Structures are given as C-alpha cells and as structure tokens.
Amino acid sequence: MVLPDLNSHNKHFNPEQFRSNFPALNDQSVYLDSAATALKPQAMIAATHEYYAHSTATAQRSLHHDALQVTARIDKARQYVAEFIHANDNSEVIWTRGTTESINIIAQSYARSILKPNDEIIVSELEHHSNLLPWLIVAEQTGAKVIKWSSNIEELSSLISTHTKIVTITQMSNVTGFCPDLATISQITHQYNAILVVDGAQGIVHHSLDVKQLDIDFYAFSAHKLYGPTGLGVLYGKQQLLKQMNVWQGGGKMLKNASFSDFQPAELPYKFEAGTPNIAGIIGYAATLDWLRNWDVKQADRYTEQLANYTKSQLEKITDIEFYSVDNSPIISFNITNIHHNDLAILLSEQKIAIRTGELCAQPLMQKLGCHGVIRISLMPYNNQQDIDKLIQAIHNAIAILK
Ligand SMILES: Cc1ncc(COP(=O)(O)O)c(C=O)c1O
The missing domain is CATH 3.40.640.10 (Type I PLP-dependent aspartate aminotransferase-like (Major domain))
Known part of the structure; x- marks a missing residue:
C-alpha cells in the first residue's frame, strides 16, 4: 500500500495545474472563503461518485x-x-x-x-x-x-x-x-x-x-x-x-x-x-x-503565502482599513471604517466574489478585538493573482456605493 509521503522529492507544485483540479473554479466566480470550507478536487468527487454509482x-x-x-x-x-x-x-x-x-x-x-x-x-x-x-x-x-x-x-x-x-x-x-x-x-x-x-x-x-x-x-x-x-x-x-x-x-x-x-x-x-x-x-x-501526495505542499504553502502578501499589499491601499490578522497568513481579516462587513459581503457576492463576514463563530475574540464582526479573505493554493485583482476592484466598486 502506498501512503502519502509529504516529504518526497518527486513532488511538484504548479499553481495553474493545481487549480485545474477543481471543477468549481471553471466559472468566472472567485472563491475566497476556504477557511469556511475548501473546494473539492476532482479526485475526491470521482471517488465519492464511484462509491455511490458502482x-x-x-x-x-x-x-x-x-x-x-x-x-x-x-x-x-x-x-x-x-x-x-x-x-x-x-x-x-x-x-x-x-x-x-x-x-x-x-x-x-x-x-x-x-x-x-x-x-x-x-x-x-x-x-x-x-x-x-x-x-x-x-x-x-x-x-x-x-x-x-x-x-x-x-x-x-x-x-x-x-x-x-x-x-x-x-x-x-x-x-x-x-x-x-x-x-x-x-x-x-x-x-x-x-x-x-x-x-x-x-x-x-x-x-x-x-x-x-x-x-x-x-x-x-x-x-x-x-x-x-x-x-x-x-x-x-x-x-x-x-x-x-x-x-x-x-x-x-x-x-x-x-x-x-x-x-x-x-x-x-x-x-x-x-x-x-x-x-x-x-x-x-x-x-x-x-x-x-502528488503535490509539494510546502511549495504550495509558500505560493499561498506570497499570494497572501500580495493581497495584503493591495488591501493596504484602501483608506481606513484596519487589519486583525497576522502577517504572512492565508487568513486576512479586516474592517473598513463606516462600512458594515455584511453590506460589503452582499455587494461582493453580487460581483461573484465569495468571502466570509461576521463573528466567525468566535464571539469572545471579537470582544477582545473590539468589533462586532470582520471581513475575512481566506486563501488556498488554488487561488491566483487574478482572483485578488478582481476582489480589489470589487471592493472599490462596493465602497463607491456604500460611502
Ligand atoms: C478553528 C476552528 N475550529 C473549529 C471549527 C469547527 O469545525 P467544524 O464545523 O467542521 O466542526 C472551525 C470551523 O470553522 C474552525 O475554524
């Protein structure tokens, strides 16, 4: 039996190839809510289908x-x-x-x-x-x-x-x-x-x-x-x-x-x-x-970290943004002054961008952070720079409506 060997040197990570394993990414929508639940690779979908079908x-x-x-x-x-x-x-x-x-x-x-x-x-x-x-x-x-x-x-x-x-x-x-x-x-x-x-x-x-x-x-x-x-x-x-x-x-x-x-x-x-x-x-x-086990997960993590840093650098250009998340993290949480997190989520959804907002099932932490909810972007190695560019444009569009 072959077991997942996450340290093997035969692995590789190519972002576009990796992304192509996720059928949910075939449309124009942008998925930035992976900390809620991750998208599923074709291999998992096929195995589940095979069990039920045959x-x-x-x-x-x-x-x-x-x-x-x-x-x-x-x-x-x-x-x-x-x-x-x-x-x-x-x-x-x-x-x-x-x-x-x-x-x-x-x-x-x-x-x-x-x-x-x-x-x-x-x-x-x-x-x-x-x-x-x-x-x-x-x-x-x-x-x-x-x-x-x-x-x-x-x-x-x-x-x-x-x-x-x-x-x-x-x-x-x-x-x-x-x-x-x-x-x-x-x-x-x-x-x-x-x-x-x-x-x-x-x-x-x-x-x-x-x-x-x-x-x-x-x-x-x-x-x-x-x-x-x-x-x-x-x-x-x-x-x-x-x-x-x-x-x-x-x-x-x-x-x-x-x-x-x-x-x-x-x-x-x-x-x-x-x-x-x-x-x-x-x-x-x-x-x-x-x-x-086909993928070099360490390389995938490095890629995600770079994408997270790019995301943060773009978000930082938005005026009155306050971050709650640590640096280099695939989880980026923030608020924008005078914009309710849920209003932003709805306007982003209308532009086919999925994010998470609210208390994130962590009310005591929200109290400590001094807020009633946050806007959370969460990244996986199947995301890419185009996703982030679409997100940033969509946030600017939403701000123009909300402010
Ligand atoms: C840190 C953490 N713990 C626990 C949970 C609960 O996971 P589940 O709802 O799959 O049981 C979550 C889900 O978001 C989580 O982020």
Whole structure:
C-alpha cells in the first residue's frame, strides 16, 4: 500500500495545474472563503461518485465482495490519516462528524470523568466556539472552572497550576491566522501533568503537524477544510487516554458483547464509532489524501503565502482599513471604517466574489478585538493573482456605493 509521503522529492507544485483540479473554479466566480470550507478536487468527487454509482455497500458488517472492499478502504483511509499526522498507531484515529464532534467527545468521554470541582481547564481566547462551548458545558457538569488565556506563553506559565487538568488552543486562529508555539505550550502543560488538546481545524490545512513530536494528547480536525467531504472529521488521541475513556455513543459495532444488563465495549478505534460510518465521506477523503501526495505542499504553502502578501499589499491601499490578522497568513481579516462587513459581503457576492463576514463563530475574540464582526479573505493554493485583482476592484466598486 502506498501512503502519502509529504516529504518526497518527486513532488511538484504548479499553481495553474493545481487549480485545474477543481471543477468549481471553471466559472468566472472567485472563491475566497476556504477557511469556511475548501473546494473539492476532482479526485475526491470521482471517488465519492464511484462509491455511490458502482460499489455501494456497508462497512464491517456484510460479507459480500463490495462490503469487504469498503471495509478495506476505510481501514486504508484510517492509515492515510495516521501517517498524515504521524500517529503511533491507526487505532488512535477515530472517525467523527468533524472538529466540533471530536472536541465534544474529548469533553464528555475524557474530561467529564476526570474533572472534579475547582479543577481548571485553560482555554485560549482565540478559540472558535467549538473549542469553547464543550469546555463550558463540561465545567458546568463537573464544577470545574474554565480559565481564559490570552494565548501568550508567559501568561500560560502564570495561569497553570496543579489544579489545571486540560490546556487547549487552536493550531491556527480562524480569525487572526495566528499559530501558537505548540512545542513550548506542550512542554509547559506536561510539566503540570495536564493534557494538551489542539484544535487543528485551520492549522492542518497549511501546516502539517507531528502529534508525536509535539506530544499532543488530543488533536481534532475536519476533512472538509482540507479539500475533503463535509460531515467527516478526525479525533486523534494517545492510545492510553483513548483506552481509559468512556464510550461516546452506544449502537452497532462499538461493542464486543451486549445483554439486557450490560455491554463490553469494542477495542479501539471502534469503541468510539457507533453506527454506520460516513462511508462515502471516508472513501472521498482517502482519495483526497492520495491526490494530495502528488503535490509539494510546502511549495504550495509558500505560493499561498506570497499570494497572501500580495493581497495584503493591495488591501493596504484602501483608506481606513484596519487589519486583525497576522502577517504572512492565508487568513486576512479586516474592517473598513463606516462600512458594515455584511453590506460589503452582499455587494461582493453580487460581483461573484465569495468571502466570509461576521463573528466567525468566535464571539469572545471579537470582544477582545473590539468589533462586532470582520471581513475575512481566506486563501488556498488554488487561488491566483487574478482572483485578488478582481476582489480589489470589487471592493472599490462596493465602497463607491456604500460611502
Ligand atoms: C478553528 C476552528 N475550529 C473549529 C471549527 C469547527 O469545525 P467544524 O464545523 O467542521 O466542526 C472551525 C470551523 O470553522 C474552525 O475554524
């Protein structure tokens, strides 16, 4: 079996060739909302179509040819993901519905059973609601406290204590693009025997990560942000933690045996995968990762960074623009004085340009930034300079109407 080798030297990256893999880019519209969800390559679309058109079957259940094939493809996909994030073992990769579900599993199946009143969960202020609400919910259930952390390393050293059981932060902010120093955070967290939970929803797209090297305890991400299908995500957890955790949901195939009085959970990873999985999604994601290994992702990231710098240099020429994002990031967030972000989004949409505006599911961060919403441009290696030139022209057209 050939696994994605992101460090191979046989790879290449040609922006126009890369772009031609995305059927959604064949019309005149401009897509600059990839941090919400990425466009899908033909390889993923074809694999999903092939499953539904020619080889529909369920996994881990029936014994006919197509069903056995599907089971093997799901195992292969799990191995692809394990390789991608450098997990120790395939059984540390759990299929979920997405980042949100993965973090809720950690909160309910891990944290809920270990937290006691006055224990502390340190949560960074950068977080998307899906890495805040699960902690607020489990804190209420257990009497533990959620402690707000600016994401500054020195501040972590002063907040952390023997009460701290969990430290959690995003790999990359979906608002500012900031990427924290996970190696140092991991070190500080483990000095206090706490565990580190990393939200990889945005980070995995632009920065490949080694969960072993960084000593991350739990890592969550969604397939759809990395060119894959919606409704599919991954929960990575260290084996010893996953083993000690309670099951998440009850249902078919998550058990070894069951009676009317009790049940014995299945081994990892199946213990956390009750019910029929998102088979078409997993097959599509395997095709995505297989396709991705043809490309030099480091070169693709450099290209995106250059395009981001070009974008920012053009935006900076607009008067009264205020940026919230860090430099060199594929995520560019800003506001223009006296223009409501949603008015701009509507006028850009009328010019066939897709962007994201609003609170970006990060209300506490908006409060910190002192605004009620932002305009966000998010780039992927399938974007090009023409996209940006069209965007800038469209913004000028909108300003002429709105000001
Ligand atoms: C940083 C971050 N975390 C979590 C999520 C939630 O992802 P999902 O809705 O796929 O579960 C997102 C989605 O935008 C995100 O950007």
